Amino acid sequence: MGEVGAYLSTIDGADRDALQRVIAIARDVVPEAQEGTSYAMPxxxxxxxxLLATxxxxxxxxxxxxxxxxIASVLDSLSDFDTTSGSIHYSADHPLxxxxxxxxxxxxxxxxxxxxRVRRPTAQ
Known part of the structure; x- marks a missing residue:
């Protein structure tokens, strides 16, 4: 079990289901994503x-x-959600x-x- 799985095992009920749903969608879109930490978050x-933390x-x-x-690129779709410059807030009762x-x-x-691509120019 990686960092995300370990974190999710500490959450119960509807919140866990909501968090797992977001992670499952992200894994479906980017199956090669790995579990780890970024900015001290699983x-x-x-x-x-x-890529994503929730x-x-x-x-x-x-x-x-x-x-x-x-976040700015999807802000037009987030009018029902509170946002900051770096996060989107949701709940089990009001999922994304x-x-x-x-x-x-x-x-x-x-x-x-x-x-x-910018960092690794192709060889000519």
Missing amino acids: ALLYRDKG VRTKKFLSLYPYSGAV PDAIVRRIVEARRAEIDAKA
Whole structure:
């Protein structure tokens, strides 16, 4: 069991189900993602970069895509949710729609891929 699995094992009930659902969608979109930590949170990593973390806080569940640009790219779909520049808040009673989670994960994967291409120019 990795960091994400270990974290989820500490959560019970509907909150755990909601967190697991987000992780399952992310794994479906980016099956090569690995479990690890990023910014001290259990996270899915892609190319050794934080792809997504979702955790329970005292008041809500939070999704962290590690990118303000990714949140901004889906902000029009998040009018029913509280957001910060780095997180999206949801709950088991008010979950993020699957399509939005997919868009977030796809956008973050594309952002990581684009940065990797810039750093590693192809040989000529």
